[in-house]
C-alpha cells in the first residue's frame with residue numbers, strides 16, 4: 001500500500017517533484033497530460049511506500065497503557081497507543097522502543113504486531129504492536145496529558161481514536 005507521485009526531469013538531468021500523494025490512475029493521467037504538451041522534459045510516475053506510525057499496546061501486570069493526546073487539535077483529547085512515525089532505516093520495533101522512551105521515559109520491548117493496519121491520511125499508515133514494560137514508570141513527557149492503565153473490564157471506558165477501537169479485541173486477548 002502506498003501513494004504515487006509524478007516526477008519531471010529537465011534536459012540538464014535535474015529531477016523535480018511535480019505532484020505527490022496521488023492514486024495511481026491520477027498520477028498516470030497527470031504524467032500523460034504533461035508528456036502530451038511535448039516540452040523537452042521527461043515525466044514519470046513513482047510508487048512511494050507509506051510512512052509507518054507504530055503505536056504500542058504496552059502491557060504490564062495484565063493491564064495496557066492508554067494515553068490521551070494533547071496535540072494536534074484534530075486528535076487532541078482522544079486516547080491512543082503511544083508511539084510515532086518510524087524514521088528512515090528504522091525497524092518498527094526500534095521506532096516503537098525509541099518513541100516510548102521519548103514520550104513516556106520508559107524502556108519497553110516490542111513483542112509482536114497486532115492484526116490490522118489503518119490509513120491515518122494518504123501516505124501515513126498506522127500499525128499497532130504489543131509491547132512489554134522493561135523498566136520505568138510511564139510519565140506523559142511529550143504529546144500526552146494523561147495516562148491510564150486499563151484492565152480487561154475497563155478497556156473501553158476511554159474515548160479511543162477511531163482506528164484504535166478496531167484493535168481493542170486483540171488487545172483484550174493480551175490482558176489477563
Ligand SMILES: Nc1nc2c([nH]c(=O)n2[C@H]2C[C@H](O)[C@@H](COP(=O)(O)OP(=O)(O)OP(=O)(O)O)O2)c(=O)[nH]1
Nearest residue numbers: 053054055075080081082083084085120161163164
Ligand atoms: N502514535 C499514535 N498515533 C495514532 C494512533 N492512532 C491514530 O489515529 N494515530 C494518528 C495520530 C497522528 O495523526 C498520527 C501519528 O503521529 P504522531 O504525532 O504520533 O507521530 P510522531 O510523534 O512521530 O510525530 P511527528 O512529531 O514526527 O510529527 O497517527 C495511535 O494509536 N498511536
